[in-house]
Amino acid sequence: MGMRMGTAAPRTDVLIVGAGPTGLALGIDLARRGVDALVVERGEGLAPGSRGKGLQPRTLEIFEDLGVLDEFLAVGGAYPVGMIWQDGTQRGEHRMFDPAEDGEEGSRFTAPWMVPQWRTQEILFARLTELGGAVAFGREVVALEQDGTGVTAHFATGPAVRARYAVAADGGRSDVRRALGIGMTGETVDPDPILVADVRITGLSRDHWHVFPPRSEGSGFVAICPLAGTEDFQLVAQFPDGTDLDLSLEGIRKVVAERTHLAPEDVTEVRWSSDFRPRAALADRFRAGRVFLAGDAAHVHSPAGGQGLNTSVQDAYNLGWKLGAVLGSGAPESLLDAYEEERRPIAAHVLGLSTAIHHDEARRGKATRQLGLGYRASSLTVETRAAATGVRAGDRAPDGTVGAVRLFDAFRGPHWTLLGPDAPELGHGVRTVRGPAPEPYGTGLFLIRPDGYVGWAGNSATGLEEYLARYGTTL
Incomplete structure (x- = not known):
């Protein structure tokens, strides 16, 4: 697997831009089909951070098919029950997810499974490597050229790569999407910025997802969730619009001390931190010629309900077999038209669900497990x-x-x-x-x-x- 070298630009069948869960899952699916593919990543390694930590039942089914389920079950865990705190006192439990019955919807999985995203990427990367696939790190795409037979990608450093098709899996700020001139239509779900960090904390049990409601008007909540399979907690804190967020250890200690009963020194380490404003946006198209958009490059979600990463992996799963059929089985190129036809309506639907959950207008339950999504209206059906x-x-x-x-x-x-x-x-x-x-x-x-x-x-x-x-x- 990888690239075929020659005197011209190195060649591959599929160039995948981005080594997040979307790009890695697609690389695995293509590798097991014998399709020559290369994943390129602008970073020098896999991205850090817990980020999208919830794997929905449908995604777990996909991971079983891709040969990595046992690894995910070994390192992850079930979501803990929420514990509501007020003034240093536990005020009651809150179930984050509506439970399903065993065997409901014909699945062995009934609830989300928690695995930090950095670990999801490690597992997928190892599987891709096992199958003979490759990731080229430190390769930033700066230009794309298309013609009737392929795509040429140019990089900030290193030789250009020639591919029959390319897939943009390079995230919500996708450089490839912008280079293609494909717009994103959407809205800010919430103007209030949110800090998210992976931290080490003493003084909190790992048996609950700890929720600290706002203490006063205009302050903001804090939620601290133990990350399954690690010693870390994921801390999420909301701030009023216009706040300059301090992502340092001192800044996070200050937030914890102000909004919880914990002391600043109870936060012993910040292992990763970031900030964002929840938004929902959908690419106007999922394809431009021989280039496809997948994952966050095609749709950006509020993290509420744990839908973004899962929808992204399912994009890859949908596109993988179609590329494999066209490149390896002689299927007509028109089969690839069904990728946007099938996945864009799903993404639009799930974006609406994520936004409704963010505003407490929908429950985390049957719909968020994603087992009921399908393609009845597809031209392939x-x-x-x-x-x-x-x-x-x-x-x-x-x-x-x-x-x-x-x-x-x-x-x-x-x-x-x-x-x-x-x-x-x-x-x-x-x-x-x-x-x-x-x-x-x-x-x-x-x-x-x-x-x-x-x-x-x-x-x-x-x-x-x-x-x-x-x-x-x-x-």
Whole structure:
């Protein structure tokens, strides 16, 4: 994997700009499909900080498919119950998330799983390396040129790179998006700046997410959450609009002393700190020619509800199989048009949800787990049953068992899966699971896309051959 060298610019099939969770997840998905890809990152290493710490159930399912679930389960933990404090006294508990029942929505995961983002990136980077993928650090893109056959990326230092396609996964301030002239439409969700820091603190238990409401009008809250699998806490503090935030140890100690019952010296270390203003913005397009936008480069969320990183990883998961099909299986290039078609409405929907949660207008529950999102309106979705019940084409394919086969074990990998009684053996690129689908599916034959959504559903195999032929999968 990586680049093919020659006398001209080094070449690769896909250039991924940005080594955050989006870029790394896409790199993994392409690597396992045998697609030549290179991730470039302007920083000298992976970004620090806990940032997006909540992995939703749908993202955990994706990580299982990408071969990293065990690593995430080993280092993370469940979210603790919130503890409301007032004047140094515990005033009561607050559940941050509405719980789900075991097996709800056909998933083994019922709640978010906490892993600091720096560790998420480390796990994904290790998996990418294991698969033969590569990240080139210290490579800042300064210009992009496109023509009918590819993209040439120029860097502040080092040689240009030639790729058949490029993906901008370089964050909310994406230089690639700006170079393409793609605008962002959105709003400031809250004008009040927010400080976020990874700190070491004594005097607080790690059994609760500690919440300190504002002590007076115009002050601001503080929330201090123990970061699972570490000795750190993530501290989040809100300030009035116009405040100049002090991100230093002394500044953070001052905030903690003013707003909690803790003493300044109880904050023993600041390991990382940053500031932001919550905003919601959506790129006007997710594609310009041979360049795609993914993750924060395409949509910027309020952190409320833990939706941003998860939506970003799912962008990568959606785009990965399509690039793999076009580059490796002979699928028509038009298949890539469905990336924006499918992902931009999802991003718009989730942005609205994040904003509603920020304003306490929606709950963290079934919607935030992201298991119910799907692509029923997509041009890739074909539902041929006149009176379908249960799962329909376009929906996420639930987990379950058929005989001794666990469905997610059968789905795992870059192939398609055909599920149903008397399901025919279709040959290369399609795995068959023969038997009645689990109860949530209803009756019929279900063709599961490589990203775990039902692409085609019918009462018989009529039309399957034509459908699969559209994506370069021969029977």
